[in-house]
């Protein structure tokens with residue numbers, strides 16, 4: 165049977181506040197699925213319910229067809245996870261912490277030390293294998309957490325912002341690890357759209373606890389990126405309202421959105437203006453434009469789907 | 475997928491695994507050595523003060539009197555302190571320190587984690603209590619060489635039963651609160667002060683037996699060192715015409731063990747239910 169993650173009418177309320185409302189998601193097969201959405205959309209909440217860290221107010225969550233509430237032991241038997249940078253008992257070494265998980269997960273005794281050496285090597289932590297975790301930096305701990313998800317040959321891996329706290333090399337190493345996870349279902353939340361584009365084949369986007377779309381990256385891009393183009397322009401100074409208005413009035417520009425203090429996402433109609441002409445006219449404003457990059461298709465789709473919350 | 479190489483691990487085995495690694499963590503942590511240092515200080519002070527001043531309450535009578543004054547006065551204190559130290563944040567720490575995020579999302583029941591941690595904390599505390607008992611025994615044998623009174627052995631056993639009940643209570647508190655320091659503090663305050671005040675108020679003021687109190691039951695630890703065993707109820711009359719009466723109660727041994735047993739069971743169930751329902755939210 166192919167690995168699967170399924171939520172049915174998943175709802176989570178905190179008092180009056182609804183963090184998740186009736187989320188229906190059905191992911192089947194071996195692939196990598198990116199889980200996207202703005203801060204507070206409910207990504208971590210969904211993943212916590214899936215792994216038995218919290219309970220849904222209503223609805224069910226299943227891993228490989230097993231209800232996590234009814235039988236967490238069976239549901240988690242071939243699922244590993246990192247949610248919100250876990251901590252490890254500080255006086256244990258990575259080797260000990262990982263052998264605790266090996267024992268819990270039923271990795272045969274004779275395979276344990278080989279498996280642990282392998283996974284520590286993959287996250288470049290071999291030389292720290294026998295040092296106490298208590299003295300590790302955040303990123304070093306996260307590397308051990310990543311190593312822990314590779315133990316016991318899981319079919320489903322749920323990762324909540326796995327590259328959080330990692331240095332640039334660490335991030336790229338985690339990307340490589342995720343891409344090397346063939347024959348598994350990886351469900352990964354991330355704000356790094358470039359990372360998602362690189363490692364995932366499909367994306368699920370949520371906002372305000374509701375599923376907006378779940379499809380392949382190509383389909384999502386084709387459907388929601390719009391026929392138009394989009395570029396991101398960075399400026400030397402802060403983008404203020406008058407500057408945004410001036411850019412909006414440039415020929416062919418259909419909309420502008422600030423993505424942060426100094427960045428502006430500029431959408432344009434390719435029929436009215438080509439990208440090179442747009443670059444010239446942005447530069448012509450003499451407003452301190454520094455860089456001019458084509459936004460990726462996924463980023464474009466994300467921005468058009470989730471613009472209301474920006 | 476190589477499902478054949480993976481075996482399903484039973485919950486009993488999970489209890490053992492959790493206990494093993496938690497004990498390892500306790501045994502290496504500073505806290506264990508702070509607790510040992512406290513024991514060394516208490517016994518060191520007792521040994522030097524008794525050796526220097528030779529107070530009659532310790533060495534004036536027989537061996538039982540010595541154990542009553544030394545072990546009998548401090549055993550409950552050591553029990554409470556180690557239960558609070560090792561159990562008071564056992565569960566809340568998993569939430570506050572986020573170690574639960576590493577352990578809980580695995581094919582393991584929360585109850586197995588709870589019981590495993592409980593056993594580890596009990597083992598660490600038993601070592602502390604044992605060290606204290608051995609130190610008292612060494613002193614006792616120095617002043618009263620020859621034999622170890624049977625009542626001291628009984629008293630140690632009762633202290634251990636109290637430890638089991640107190641650990642259960644501390645764990646329940648650690649499941650109730652989110653903050654480690656609050657759950658430790660609550661366990662200490664409750665076991666060292668609140669219950670004692672309740673005992674006193676109930677017996678002296680209201681004249682009722684505090685059968686509902688864990689510290690009342692723990693009285694058997696020192697009472698057993700009194701021969702003959704204190705009467706269940708002692709009434710003192712005072713004032714003009716002896717109009718005021720003060721009652722003082724001593725739990726009998728079966729009664730004391732029963733109360734401690736009930737505390738153990740009730741608190742274990744309560745703590746487990748709380749932990750099962752507790753959510754990992756930050």
Ligand SMILES: Nc1ncnc2c1ncn2[C@@H]1O[C@H](COP(=O)(O)OP(=O)(O)OP(=O)(O)O)[C@@H](O)[C@H]1O
Pocket residue numbers: 178181183201202203204205206207208209210755756
């Ligand atoms: N314990 C809690 N009490 C009240 N509200 C909560 C609690 N935990 C989460 N929430 C709310 O639930 C919503 C969803 O949070 P969640 O952590 O799932 O978001 P997220 O999509 O993971 O966001 P981010 O990208 O910032 O990690 C948020 O609005 C948050 O404020």
Ligand SMILES: [Mg+2]
Pocket residue numbers: 207208209324
């Ligand atoms: Mg999150």
